[in-house]
Amino acid sequence: MTYDLGIEGGDVVTPDGVNRLHVYVADGRVAVVGPERRDARERVDASGLLVFPGMVDAHVHLMDPADPSREDFPTGTAAAARAGVTTLIEHTHAQPVITAADLARKRAYLRDRSRIDFGLAAHAWPGRQDEIAGVWRAGVAFVKAFTCTTHGLQGFTADELQALFSSVASVGAVCLVHAEDEALTSDAEARLRASGRDDGGIVPDWRTREAELTALGRTALLARRTGARVVAAHVSHPAALEAADGLVVESCPQYLTLREGEVLDQGAFRKFTPPARARTDADLEAMWSALADGRIDYVSTDHAPSTPEQKRAGSIWDVHFGLPGLDTTFSVLLDGANAGRITYSRVAAAYAEAPARLYGLWPRKGSLDVGADADVVLVDPAEAWTVRDEDVISKAGWSPYAGRTLVGRAVRTYGRGRLLAADGEVVAEPGWGRWVPGAGAS
Numbered sequence: 001m002t003y004d005l006g007i008e009g010g011d012v013v014t015p016d017g018v019n020r021l022h023v024y025v026a027d028g029r030v031a032v033v034g035p036e037r038r039d040a041r042e043r044v045d046a047s048g049l050l051v052f053p054g055m056v057d058a059h060v061h062l063m064d065p066a067d068p069s070r071e072d073f074p075t076g077t078a079a080a081a082r083a084g085v086t087t088l089i090e091h092t093h094a095q096p097v098i099t100a101a102d103l104a105r106k107r108a109y110l111r112d113r114s115r116i117d118f119g120l121a122a123h124a125w126p127g128r129q130d131e132i133a134g135v136w137r138a139g140v141a142f143v144k145a146f147t148c149t150t151h152g153l154q155g156f157t158a159d160e161l162q163a164l165f166s167s168v169a170s171v172g173a174v175c176l177v178h179a180e181d182e183a184l185t186s187d188a189e190a191r192l193r194a195s196g197r198d199d200g201g202i203v204p205d206w207r208t209r210e211a212e213l214t215a216l217g218r219t220a221l222l223a224r225r226t227g228a229r230v231v232a233a234h235v236s237h238p239a240a241l242e243a244a245d246g247l248v249v250e251s252c253p254q255y256l257t258l259r260e261g262e263v264l265d266q267g268a269f270r271k272f273t274p275p276a277r278a279r280t281d282a283d284l285e286a287m288w289s290a291l292a293d294g295r296i297d298y299v300s301t302d303h304a305p306s307t308p309e310q311k312r313a314g315s316i317w318d319v320h321f322g323l324p325g326l327d328t329t330f331s332v333l334l335d336g337a338n339a340g341r342i343t344y345s346r347v348a349a350a351y352a353e354a355p356a357r358l359y360g361l362w363p364r365k366g367s368l369d370v371g372a373d374a375d376v377v378l379v380d381p382a383e384a385w386t387v388r389d390e391d392v393i394s395k396a397g398w399s400p401y402a403g404r405t406l407v408g409r410a411v412r413t414y415g416r417g418r419l420l421a422a423d424g425e426v427v428a429e430p431g432w433g434r435w436v437p438g439a440g441a442s
Contacts, residue, residue: 010046015349028416054086054375058355059300066094073113079393084410086375096123114433139437165228179215216243237277298354301325305396324396334408360439374417
């Protein structure tokens with residue numbers, strides 16, 4: 001048999017290890033992974049490179065169609081493709097998907113806009129838990145809930161969260177929870193505003209450790225009582241990992257790399273929530289250790305960009321929360337592996353297989369097993385590169401890592417056996433990416 005594509009001589013990285021193997025593709029799927037060379041119409045020499053499954057970023061905000069001035073699907077998925085992300089799961093706060101009809105409209109709108117494959121998530125709404133079954137069976141990857149009013153979305157009280165989790169459990173859905181306590185955040189905001197403060201330091205004083213710990217503890221308790229599958233979103237520090245006991249834990253590169261004090265100088269460019277918590281090198285190393293040993297189940301970007309002009313368009317109170325991340329997250333993890341903080345296999349597990357499994361996309365996504373979609377990323381593990389704002393594809397046009405040198409970078413990205421990006425250039429066109437339904441799709 002002659003295969004469509006052969007990726008030969010590279011070190012194949014899976015959660016189970018790294019091995020010198022050849023990968024052959026037929027009809028957009030992985031057909032053979034093994035030590036013997038086969039016939040192929042196109043051959044790629046991967047000598048000296050790592051061969052990863054395509055990354056699966058499960059927490060992305062592309063603001064499309066709600067606020068495309070901040071980000072849209074054609075641009076955001078271009079950033080993803082160049083960086084080695086071949087599948088993402090998106091949800092937009094400004095125009096949330098709540099019903100199955102909302103999902104159908106969004107799918108239709110996105111039919112010609114994505115350069116990579118994508119899933120979609122829904123927002124839960126207090127008092128409307130009757131919508132959960134419908135959106136889950138329509139194919140959302142998860143439903144999102146807030147425990148405090150944020151981004152214009154209403155927070156859930158404890159009794160409302162319990163009712164939501166009961167509905168989630170009844171249909172086998174997955175719920176992603178943004179956990180900050182409403183009473184503590186609103187009280188802190190009132191006191192800080194009354195004091196007249198508008199410096200960057202209001203962010204950690206407003207969105208406090210205590211608010212995150214309190215909400216995580218309550219969320220974990222209610223998840224246990226209802227039997228719901230619940231994910232703690234963007235867990236920010238080691239104590240929060242303990243509070244999230246029993247929950248699936250998501251974290252993000254900003255909690256592995258950025259420090260709490262940066263907001264004092266950077267202001268709105270470090271306004272995201274929960275904020276960076278690390279105060280010392282030991283704090284950062286503790287989070288890397290938690291990723292290495294599996295206390296952090298998976299990594300996402302929580303990509304929520306704003307342009308520099310938008311970040312400067314008002315007081316620290318008024319500008320958008322959020323950071324760009326799609327351009328850099330995979331390389332931040334590769335850099336951590338190069339430094340010995342985690343293994344390359346752990347990168348594959350935490351940023352590809354684990355989110356794909358959790359959200360019903362595996363084994364089609366997040367895997368190099370035979371039969372999986374041929375989503376493959378070739379990585380130069382030795383390439384040292386400096387992050388520059390002018391190189392960012394995201395509409396943000398800036399990165400919190402600007403000026404940092406990272407070691408490790410995606411050099412070729414394939415989706416379903418087709419070249420999506422190579423040597424920094426994106427070749428995939430909008431509309432090539434397909435919607436991938438979640439586990440509940442009927």
